[in-house]
Amino acid sequence: MFTDETIVRIAEKYGVTTGQVLLSWGVQRGTSVIPKSEKEERLRTNFKLLKFDSEDFEAINAIYKQPGKNKNVAFHLGYVDGKPGIFGWTYEQLGWDYDYE
Numbered sequence: 001m002f003t004d005e006t007i008v009r010i011a012e013k014y015g016v017t018t019g020q021v022l023l024s025w026g027v028q029r030g031t032s033v034i035p036k037s038e039k040e041e042r043l044r045t046n047f048k049l050l051k052f053d054s055e056d057f058e059a060i061n062a063i064y065k066q067p068g069k070n071k072n073v074a075f076h077l078g079y080v081d082g083k084p085g086i087f088g089w090t091y092e093q094l095g096w097d098y099d100y101e
Contacts (some may be wrong), residue, residue, distance in 0.1 A: 001018075001022055001063075002018045002019065002022070003018070004018075004063060006059050006060060006063055007021050007022065007060070007063075010052070010056050010059065010060065013056070014050055016045070016048070016050065017045060019035070019042070019045070019046065020045055020046070020048060020049070020050065021050070021060070023035055023046055023049065024049045024050040024051075024052065025052065025057065025060045027049055028049075028050075028051065028052060028057060029057075029061075029095060061095065064096070080093075
């Protein structure tokens, strides 16, 4: 994801790192994010979150629709309320469109 052209374009637009884009997107969509770094400077930049406009936010959300990019975790781990799910969440709860038929 750090080299995805959409992520790189948005990082350049805001003048930040691709890691900051990904962390900010995760927080903005309500996902718990856990950044990892041993470098002090990177730890500092991880705290600087962005607020994306709707166009950029939706562009990141749509990355999984690109050929070769997959929204799935390779399999589903069970069912939630009769629907396939991952770690106790339905695809809709994760923000993914899913055709159950």
